[in-house]
Amino acid sequence: MQRRNFLKSFSAAGLVAGTSITQKALAAADYEGPIFITLQARGGWDVTSLCDPKTSYVLTNRDGTTENILVNRWSETLEIGEVTGSEIKYAPFAQNEKLFTNHAEKMMILNGIDMQTNSHQAGTINTWSGRFSEGLPTFTALVAQAYGQGLPMAFVSNGGYAATSGIISPTLLAGNSRRLRDLVTPNKVNSNSLSDTRNFIAQSNLSIINQFKQDRLDRLLARNGLPFTQKVLNQFSSAQSDQNDLQYLQDEILHGRDENGDDIVGEVTAGNYNATLSYNNQFLDQIELTLAAGAANLMVAADLTTGGFDTHGNHDNSQANALRTLTDGVDFLWKKAEALGIDNRIRLVISSEFSRTPKYNDSNGKDHWPVNSMIFMQKPGAVATTGREIKYGKVFGASSDGHRALQLNPTDLSAIQFGSEDENDPKPTLQPKHVHRVLRRWAGIENDPFSELFDLDAGDLNVEQII
Amino acid sequence: MASITRAQDPDELTNFTNPGDINSSCYGCHKIMDPIAGAFQSYGDFGEYLHKEAGTTTLSNVYIRDGKRWNNQDNPLRFHPGDTWYRDNLIPPGFNDKHMNTSQDYWYKTLQRKENYVDATQWLANEIVNDEQFLSGTVKFWYPAIFGSDPISVPVNTNDPDFDQRSQIYLYQQTLINKLAQNFKFRKMNLKDLLVDMVLTDQYRALDRLDINTNIELVAGQGVLLTPEQLDRKIYAITLHHWNNMSNPDSNHKLLNDFYYYYGGIDSDEIDKRTRDITSLMSLVIQRMNAEFSCRMVMDEFVLPRGDRRLFTVVDDLSSVPALAPDTAEGVYKIDLDNIRHQIAKLHFDILGEQLDDQDPEVSFTLDLFTQVWTKRINDDNFSDVPSQNSEDMMYNEYCNTGGVDWDRNVWPYKNPEQTLKAWQAVVIYLMSDFKFIYR
Structure with a gap:
C-alpha cells in the first residue's frame, strides 16, 4: 500500500484514544515467530546496583571544593562482578550474581541512557515508546501490530505502560490460571478437570444461539451509526469471532500440572519455583500465563511488570527486595520458556523509567536520576526469519563514575570521557529514541508502515553499530 | 504534573536537595504540591492521625530526633515540641499562594476558634472548593465515569498522523468542559445537576450522525464498554441475581473477583488504566457468565408466581409453547404465541433497554431463536422427559448450575417436558x- 493511502486508511479508522484498527487474519492464529517481552521495573530501578555498577566518585562543588561521594554501600566491602569473556559488569548486590552467572550469555546491555527527565510519568512514556509526550505506541504494541494481525491476543499486557495509539488492543492477562481455564473452556462445568466433560449448554443449542448472535450483530453493523459506535461494534465482532482460538491456551496452562491444575513435582511451574524461594513471588504467575499465551502461538508481544523500585527511603534493603523479585522472575522466565520449548523465540528487554541518584539522601534512600540502562536478552543462535540478533556480551553507551550519561561519537558510538566534551561541538547522548530504533531493528520492523508513521527522529547516532 | 518540565540536568539534581528551592526547576511543580501536602500535616504516611509525640504531630522520625538531639533553642529551623509542620520547609502549607497558619502558631484548637475548622484538611477543602478551577476539575473528574474515557490531552506533536483529528476533538472537549463548568457554577455546584447536564449532551446521547456535528462523531455515541463493577451491578439490577457461586448466595461476585482482571479491572497500582476495548478473552468472560448463570436464573424466575417474578411476567409458566407439539410429547401445552412474543418484547426492554413493538422485526428474530431451540428439543425423542432425571441431561451432556436444587423431584418446573426452559x-x-x- 502506498504511504499516502495507508495514512488515509489509518486516519479513517480513527487514531483517537481507545480506537483500534481491526484487520482479520489472513490465516488461522498460529504465530511461531519471535516473542517480544518487555519487563517494566516500575518506580525507577538503581542500575548502579545492577548492570552499570558504581562505587564512589569525586564531586566538584560549585565553589570549586571537592568531596568524595559514596554511591553504593556494597562497594565498601565488595568488588564489582565481571562476566568472563564479556564486557558486562555487575554490582555484587541482591541476587545479581545468580542472574549474571546464569544468564549473561544471553545479554546485551545499553548503559548511560539519557532519559532527560526524572518524572515517573514522562520517564515511563519515554522508556517504552521512545518519546516524552504521549502519542507513540509502545514497542510491544508496534511489534504486535506488525506480526500479530488476526491473533486473538497478539499483545498481552500485565499492567504498566501499554499505550497503543489505537493500532492494536491489549489483552490484560493478570489473573489466576485456574480461572483462565474457566474462560478458555467457557462451556465446561468443571474446566479444571479433563475427565469431567459436562457442559452447561448443549452444543446443538449453543450453535443455534451463536448463529442468532452473529445475525443480530450483522444487523447492528449494517445500520447507519456513528463512526465511534461502528468501530466498537467491529471490535466486539472480532473479539467474538476470535475467541475460539483461545482454547489452545488450555494445554499450555496445564504444562507441568496434572489435569486438576496441581503442580507436578519436579516440573517447572510458578508454584514449584516459588517453593524454592524464601518469599512469595507473585510475579511468577504473570510470567507463566504470558508464556502460555506465547507457547499457544497466540501472542507476539507482552509487557510484564514488577514494582517496588521507588526507594526514596531505606534504599539498600528495599531496592534489593525489588531486584530480587525481578531477577528471580527473569530466571524463572527462561527456565519456563525452555520447558515450553519456546526459549529460542523469546526476546526479552528489561528496563525502568529512570535510575536513582548516585548518593544516599537523609533517609538512606535514593531519589530520581535521569540516567538509565536497558538489558536485552536473547538466546545465542536463536535467529528467526524476522528480526536480528543482539551482540552477546557487549555493552553500548556509557556513564561516568558519578553516573552521568556520556556523549557518544555518532559513528562508532565510542564514549567521550566526562569533562572532555567539546562545548562548541556537543555530541549526542544515547536516548530512548535511539534505543527504540535499536528495538525496531531487533524486531525487523524498522520499515513497517506503522514504524514509519510513528517516526522517532533519531538519526543522529549510528545505532546500526548496536543491532 | 505538566506545569513545568521536570529537572533534567544531573548537575542540578546533584546540587539541589530541596525541591522547594525557588532556584530549582523542581519549584515549578513543588510550589503547588508542597503547600497542599502541608495541609495534610495531621496524617502520617499510612493515614494515622497525630500519632507521634503524645498525639501532637506526624512529622518524620529523623526530623523529630534531630530536633531533640540538638539544642533547638539555638536552631529555629529544627523541630520544637508542639510543631505540626517542618520549620525548614521553604514553601509553607497553604493553597494557591494563600498561606495557612503553621508550625507553632498553628494548632487545631486555635484554628477551630478562629476559623471554625478542626483540622487543616478542612481548611484546604474549603480553599479548593472556592477556587475557580474546582469547577472544571469536577467536570474532568466525572468525565470518564459518564463518557467512558478521559478527555484527551492537548496534542503537541504536529507531525503525529492524528494531530489534526486530535486537535479537533481536544477543542470540542475543552469547550464542553468549560460550558459544563459554568453551568455547574450557575447551579450552585449541585453535583446532581452537573451529572444531568452531562448525560444531556450530544456526546452522551447521540445515536446517529444526523444528531451531531462532525467534530464529535469520533467520540460520541453508543459503545462505552461497561467496567466489571458496572456490569456486575447491571446484572443484579436486571435479574435480581448475582453471578456468583449459585449454591452460596453470599459468595464473591465472579466479575469482581475470579474474572475481575480478565475483564479489565484495575488494582490502581500495577494496573491503573481501565480496558476500554473488548478483547477475545473478555468476550469469553461474558460467555462463561451466561453459561453458568442463565439456566438457574430462568428456573428461579419460573419457580415464583408470575406476579413475583422480575423478568418473566407475561407468560404464565413453562407450559406456554409457540406451536402444536408432536402427538408423542408429554406435558401440558398451551399454544400461547402472542404472549410469548409480548414476553420477548418485554425482555428486550428489560435487558437491552429497547422499546419495541411486539411485531418489531427484532422481536421476531428472537422469537425465531426461541422457536428453533424449542422445536429441536420437542421433536427429539431424547428430550421427551427432560430435564427430569436430575440436574444433568445425559443425552446432550447438558448441565444446569442448580446450586444444590434437587432436580430429582418429578415436579414442575424441574420437570419440563414442554421443553421451554432451555428455549427461554x-x-x-x-x-x-x-x-x-x-x-452503553
Whole structure:
C-alpha cells in the first residue's frame, strides 16, 4: 500500500484514544515467530546496583571544593562482578550474581541512557515508546501490530505502560490460571478437570444461539451509526469471532500440572519455583500465563511488570527486595520458556523509567536520576526469519563514575570521557529514541508502515553499530 | 504534573536537595504540591492521625530526633515540641499562594476558634472548593465515569498522523468542559445537576450522525464498554441475581473477583488504566457468565408466581409453547404465541433497554431463536422427559448450575417436558451477550 493511502486508511479508522484498527487474519492464529517481552521495573530501578555498577566518585562543588561521594554501600566491602569473556559488569548486590552467572550469555546491555527527565510519568512514556509526550505506541504494541494481525491476543499486557495509539488492543492477562481455564473452556462445568466433560449448554443449542448472535450483530453493523459506535461494534465482532482460538491456551496452562491444575513435582511451574524461594513471588504467575499465551502461538508481544523500585527511603534493603523479585522472575522466565520449548523465540528487554541518584539522601534512600540502562536478552543462535540478533556480551553507551550519561561519537558510538566534551561541538547522548530504533531493528520492523508513521527522529547516532 | 518540565540536568539534581528551592526547576511543580501536602500535616504516611509525640504531630522520625538531639533553642529551623509542620520547609502549607497558619502558631484548637475548622484538611477543602478551577476539575473528574474515557490531552506533536483529528476533538472537549463548568457554577455546584447536564449532551446521547456535528462523531455515541463493577451491578439490577457461586448466595461476585482482571479491572497500582476495548478473552468472560448463570436464573424466575417474578411476567409458566407439539410429547401445552412474543418484547426492554413493538422485526428474530431451540428439543425423542432425571441431561451432556436444587423431584418446573426452559434460557443468553447489554 502506498504511504499516502495507508495514512488515509489509518486516519479513517480513527487514531483517537481507545480506537483500534481491526484487520482479520489472513490465516488461522498460529504465530511461531519471535516473542517480544518487555519487563517494566516500575518506580525507577538503581542500575548502579545492577548492570552499570558504581562505587564512589569525586564531586566538584560549585565553589570549586571537592568531596568524595559514596554511591553504593556494597562497594565498601565488595568488588564489582565481571562476566568472563564479556564486557558486562555487575554490582555484587541482591541476587545479581545468580542472574549474571546464569544468564549473561544471553545479554546485551545499553548503559548511560539519557532519559532527560526524572518524572515517573514522562520517564515511563519515554522508556517504552521512545518519546516524552504521549502519542507513540509502545514497542510491544508496534511489534504486535506488525506480526500479530488476526491473533486473538497478539499483545498481552500485565499492567504498566501499554499505550497503543489505537493500532492494536491489549489483552490484560493478570489473573489466576485456574480461572483462565474457566474462560478458555467457557462451556465446561468443571474446566479444571479433563475427565469431567459436562457442559452447561448443549452444543446443538449453543450453535443455534451463536448463529442468532452473529445475525443480530450483522444487523447492528449494517445500520447507519456513528463512526465511534461502528468501530466498537467491529471490535466486539472480532473479539467474538476470535475467541475460539483461545482454547489452545488450555494445554499450555496445564504444562507441568496434572489435569486438576496441581503442580507436578519436579516440573517447572510458578508454584514449584516459588517453593524454592524464601518469599512469595507473585510475579511468577504473570510470567507463566504470558508464556502460555506465547507457547499457544497466540501472542507476539507482552509487557510484564514488577514494582517496588521507588526507594526514596531505606534504599539498600528495599531496592534489593525489588531486584530480587525481578531477577528471580527473569530466571524463572527462561527456565519456563525452555520447558515450553519456546526459549529460542523469546526476546526479552528489561528496563525502568529512570535510575536513582548516585548518593544516599537523609533517609538512606535514593531519589530520581535521569540516567538509565536497558538489558536485552536473547538466546545465542536463536535467529528467526524476522528480526536480528543482539551482540552477546557487549555493552553500548556509557556513564561516568558519578553516573552521568556520556556523549557518544555518532559513528562508532565510542564514549567521550566526562569533562572532555567539546562545548562548541556537543555530541549526542544515547536516548530512548535511539534505543527504540535499536528495538525496531531487533524486531525487523524498522520499515513497517506503522514504524514509519510513528517516526522517532533519531538519526543522529549510528545505532546500526548496536543491532 | 505538566506545569513545568521536570529537572533534567544531573548537575542540578546533584546540587539541589530541596525541591522547594525557588532556584530549582523542581519549584515549578513543588510550589503547588508542597503547600497542599502541608495541609495534610495531621496524617502520617499510612493515614494515622497525630500519632507521634503524645498525639501532637506526624512529622518524620529523623526530623523529630534531630530536633531533640540538638539544642533547638539555638536552631529555629529544627523541630520544637508542639510543631505540626517542618520549620525548614521553604514553601509553607497553604493553597494557591494563600498561606495557612503553621508550625507553632498553628494548632487545631486555635484554628477551630478562629476559623471554625478542626483540622487543616478542612481548611484546604474549603480553599479548593472556592477556587475557580474546582469547577472544571469536577467536570474532568466525572468525565470518564459518564463518557467512558478521559478527555484527551492537548496534542503537541504536529507531525503525529492524528494531530489534526486530535486537535479537533481536544477543542470540542475543552469547550464542553468549560460550558459544563459554568453551568455547574450557575447551579450552585449541585453535583446532581452537573451529572444531568452531562448525560444531556450530544456526546452522551447521540445515536446517529444526523444528531451531531462532525467534530464529535469520533467520540460520541453508543459503545462505552461497561467496567466489571458496572456490569456486575447491571446484572443484579436486571435479574435480581448475582453471578456468583449459585449454591452460596453470599459468595464473591465472579466479575469482581475470579474474572475481575480478565475483564479489565484495575488494582490502581500495577494496573491503573481501565480496558476500554473488548478483547477475545473478555468476550469469553461474558460467555462463561451466561453459561453458568442463565439456566438457574430462568428456573428461579419460573419457580415464583408470575406476579413475583422480575423478568418473566407475561407468560404464565413453562407450559406456554409457540406451536402444536408432536402427538408423542408429554406435558401440558398451551399454544400461547402472542404472549410469548409480548414476553420477548418485554425482555428486550428489560435487558437491552429497547422499546419495541411486539411485531418489531427484532422481536421476531428472537422469537425465531426461541422457536428453533424449542422445536429441536420437542421433536427429539431424547428430550421427551427432560430435564427430569436430575440436574444433568445425559443425552446432550447438558448441565444446569442448580446450586444444590434437587432436580430429582418429578415436579414442575424441574420437570419440563414442554421443553421451554432451555428455549427461554437461549433467549436470555442471546440478550445478555448482546452489544447493548455489555456496552452503553
